[in-house]
Amino acid sequence: MxxxxxxxxxxxxxxxxxxxxxxxxxxxxxxxxxxxxxxxxQVSRVMLKNVDDFTGPKERSDLGFITFDVTADLRPIFDxxxxxxxLYLSAEYETKNNALNQVVLWDKIIxxxxxxxxxxxxxxxxxxxxxDGNGLRGNKNITxxxxxxxxxxxxxxxxxxxxxxTSVPFPDAYEATKSx
Amino acid sequence: xxxxxxxxxxxxxxxxxxLAVFRMLPFLKSISTHMDYKGQKLAEQIFQGIILVSxxxxxxxxxxxxxxxxxxxxxxxxxxxxxxxxxxxxPMYRRNPLKWQSVQxxxxxxxxxxxxxxxxxxxxxxxxx
Numbered sequence: 001m002x003x004x005x006x007x008x009x010x011x012x013x014x015x016x017x018x019x020x021x022x023x024x025x026x027x028x029x030x031x032x033x034x035x036x037x038x039x040x041x042q043v044s045r046v047m048l049k050n051v052d053d054f055t056g057p058k059e060r061s062d063l064g065f066i067t068f069d070v071t072a073d074l075r076p077i078f079d080x081x082x083x084x085x086x087l088y089l090s091a092e093y094e095t096k097n098n099a100l101n102q103v104v105l106w107d108k109i110i111x112x113x114x115x116x117x118x119x120x121x122x123x124x125x126x127x128x129x130x131x132d133g134n135g136l137r138g139n140k141n142i143t144x145x146x147x148x149x150x151x152x153x154x155x156x157x158x159x160x161x162x163x164x165x166t167s168v169p170f171p172d173a174y175e176a177t178k179s180x
Numbered sequence: 181x182x183x184x185x186x187x188x189x190x191x192x193x194x195x196x197x198x199l200a201v202f203r204m205l206p207f208l209k210s211i212s213t214h215m216d217y218k219g220q221k222l223a224e225q226i227f228q229g230i231i232l233v234s235x236x237x238x239x240x241x242x243x244x245x246x247x248x249x250x251x252x253x254x255x256x257x258x259x260x261x262x263x264x265x266x267x268x269x270x271p272m273y274r275r276n277p278l279k280w281q282s283v284q285x286x287x288x289x290x291x292x293x294x295x296x297x298x299x300x301x302x303x304x305x306x307x308x309x
Contacts, residue, residue, distance in 0.1 A: 001220035004213040004267055005199075011227050011266065015259045018235045022255065025239060026248055080246040153248050 027155035030081040039146045039162030040071040041089070043180055044122065048137060050174045053130050062136035064129035064170060066091070066105065070146060072118040072162060074110065077150065085110045086149040087118075089125075093142040095135025103129055105144075138172045212269070219273025227262035234258025 001007050045067040053061040074085060088107040095101060105125035110116065129136075136142075145165040150158050168180070202209055215223060238254030 001224060002214050004269075007223060007267055008263075010224070011231075011259070011262060014228060015231055015255065018231055019252070019255055022235055022239055022251055026242075026251070029243065078246075080242055080248050 023154045026081050026153060030079055030152070031155060033079070035077050035148075035150055035158060035160045036163050037072060037074060037076055039164040041144050041146060041164065041166040042069040042071075043067070043144065043166055043168045044069065045179050046168060046170060048171050048174055050134070050137075055130075060134075062131040062134050064131070064136050064142075066125055066129065066144075066168075068123055068125075068144065069121045070118055070123065071120075072146065074116040074118060074148075077148075078112055078116060081152045081154060082112060083151045083153055084112060086151065087146060088148070089144060089146050091129065091142050091144050093135070093139055095131065095133065095139065097133050097135060101132065101135070103127075103131075105129055136170050137174065139170045141167050142170060143167045215269050215273040216276050216278060218276040219269075223266040223273055227266045230262040230265070231255070231258050234261075 001010060043066060045065075047065040049063045049065070050060050051063050053059075053063075068089070070089065077085065086107065086109055089105050091103045091105055093101050105127055106123060107126065110118075143165050144167075146162040148160055148162070150160065234255050234257060238251040238258075241254060242248050242251030
């Protein structure tokens with residue numbers, strides 16, 4: 001501690017240790033918080049096509065088109081340890097080939113400070129709703145859920161499913177639309 | 181006492197600066213930044229106290245306003261204040277200087293070795309005979 005550099009070294013190292021302890025404290029205050037909120041999903045239109053899927057095996061697969069509304073108030077999730085939320089809408093269903101299929105249809109990133117009241121109407125899906133085969137036609141039960149990944153400042157990234165889901169059946173014929 | 185990495189002594193006892201900045205800007209060598217021992221202890225207590233207090237204030241403020249950024253800013257402000265208070269050698273850190281002994285006339289170390297050698301040589305030559 002006799003020279004400036006020695007004092008500066010000591011001071012800087014101490015500051016960094018204190019900063020690390022504060023970050024850990026920030027993580028501890030929000031580690032056990034419940035991050036689910038109620039979510040309302042409505043489906044307005046469903047259409048089905050049978051097209052060549054170039055990414056899969058060489059046979060025609062089912063392609064679905066869904067138009068939906070999402071309403072959710074995400075304000076309670078944001079606290080001092082949340083940097084952004086990654087939301088995604090996924091469809092889950094069962095077919096003859098597979099016991100469980102999950103497809104992500106749409107996603108959105110919400111940064112802290114942006115509008116947290118989600119109220120989206122007549123949204124089209126961002127990603128193709130391809131099935132592994134022809135399992136969508138006449139499928140009685142396709143469940144849509146909104147989930148999110150909480151990106152924190154310090155700590156673990158929890159994957160949370162919103163409470164509230166909607167189930168819709170798909171039409172029996174191709175190119176036929178069903179309105180709800 | 182911590183080992184200084186800024187300057188050291190070479191084989192001949194000359195003071196040598198290790199950091200390149202002292203070779204590039206020689207006027208920096210003349211700025212003395214030492215503190216006496218009680219001053220060093222006081223400086224350490226001051227900066228640890230300031231940073232801990234700013235950490236507590238920052239944590240509480242960040243928790244209330246729900247922004248961790250404010251916690252970081254307050255700790256950085258505490259760091260800046262303690263830099264100002266403890267890095268330069270203020271007079272309050274030099275109030276207990278060490279009491280050195282008075283200067284005695286002494287022969288420097290290399291001279292002593294040279295003076296002893298001739299005596300050893302004559303002793304050796306006598307033995308061989």
